[in-house]
């Protein structure tokens with residue numbers, strides 16, 4: 264076929280004649296050089312679509328689909344969905360007449376992404392000779408150009424950040440909670456190096472077990488992703504392997520869940536062998552049950568968020584080898600854990616008290632650690648900036664048997680619904696907390712939803728079976744709303760500080776000294792420390 268033509272008269276005739284003879288529709292896939300790549304019997308939606316390597320610059324599929332309709336009808340909903348989901352160069356339907364001659368022809372292409380509401384444009388029906396004169400090559404080039412421009416010069420941003428559509432689900436915890444979660448998911452996307460193109464909150468009591476949100480909603484999301492120039496869907500829930508595959512197959516988009524996103528951030532932030540071993544272990548444990556044939560969207564759009572980290576090349580190796588790798592990583596983690604425990608024993612021998620900073624990710628633990636221990640730990644406005652615990656000494660006002668010296672340990676942050684794989688993989692790191700004399704629970708008081716985050720952290724600490732007493736500290740007082748801060752102080756009986764400005768740090772140190780001094784860690788009556796909230800301490 265001439266590459267520029269949508270179809271030739273001869274080919275149209277041959278197709279309709281054959282269709283009428285066999286009483287079935289026929290479809291062809293034609294590439295940009297006019298070569299027929301596939302011939303199939305059936306409707307557009309039944310045509311097997313080959314996985315194409317595609318040119319790096321091309322955002323369309325590179326193939327047009329031409330097919331026959333035995334009944335006089337234009338492009339069906341299925342035809343247009345096939346066009347849209349696969350980003351075909353174009354779709355053509357030819358009606359066949361009973362004598363075997365071609366009747367009306369119908370042509371549709373994707374609408375440019377800038378047209379807000381339309382996903383496709385359908386031409387008025389035309390006769391086949393008119394179709395032969397359409398310069399389809401030119402139209403495809405124009406559309407490619409529009410796609411490359413994106414909606415308003417996004418190309419610059421595209422190169423560095425993946426654009427994601429977020430899907431939150433309100434599963435009955437209330438709208439406020441669902442919105443907080445969605446905000447957090449956006450924060451996770453940002454920390455993974457992505458950009459949020461669109462977020463959607465789905466209220467759904469009966470979840471569709473196959474697709475989580477239902478097919479109608481998925482179609483809406485695909486359309487949204489197209490217009491927002493996004494190629495990633497991020498779900499605020501853990502997807503089962505079957506759900507992830509189903510959604511990928513239906514949307515042809517890359518699909519990630521919250522756990523994968525968190526694992527990806529950990530992978531990016533893992534510095535040093537210890538953190539890398541633990542992250543790889545967590546990734547492999549997550550991947551193992553999900554190995555069976557990830558969708559083709561994953562292979563087509565490979566790379567970027569969710570595919571990074573030491574485990575990325577392992578996807579292709581078989582389960583057996585992954586299991587072996589997991590076993591060897593488990594041993595490495597045990598070894599790390601043994602070494603860490605020896606270091607701790609030596610420390611305990613020196614009887615210097617240890618204060619471990621724990622708390623929600625991004626609460627300001629590392630910043631506070633730096634301020635208290637005059638250290639230089641990495642602190643960034645990103646989730647999970649710290650993965651490796653660091654210990655440094657600091658000084659408290661000398662009181663009683665403890666003397667003045669104290670060891671501070673900065674640790675990895677927590678998040679609600681912390682993936683199990685991470686808790687297991689990071690056991691060597693989390694064990695650090697068992698031998699602490701005090702867990703200083705750092706709370707970001709400047710962000711809405713502090714009580715929910717406090718509860719989430721307490722749950723994780725409980726789940727780890729941690730016994731050391733806990734002391735809540737409200738951080739970012741410099742940015743917090745005065746009224747909210749007062750409410751939180753009352754609720755937790757906690758000190759408010761600002762790690763950034765250094766505000767109230769001396770008072771915090773005095774409290775620490777007092778709390779550490781008491782052999783039972785129980786604050787005395789009339790002791791101002793009593794008002795500093797020893798949350799979760801047994802017997803207090």
Ligand SMILES: Nc1nc2c(ncn2[C@@H]2O[C@H](COP(=O)(O)OP(=O)(O)OP(=O)(O)O)[C@@H](O)[C@H]2O)c(=O)[nH]1
Nearest residue numbers: 625626627628629630643644647648649676762763
């Ligand atoms: N305004 C203000 N910002 C703060 C304060 N403390 C920390 N921050 C900022 O909050 C962000 C997170 O701080 P980090 O110290 O990295 O938080 P973290 O708890 O160690 O976080 P992860 O290690 O990622 O779990 C950084 O941008 C800090 O500059 C504070 O007292 N006031």
Ligand SMILES: [Mg+2]
Nearest residue numbers: 628629648649
């Ligand atoms: Mg940190």
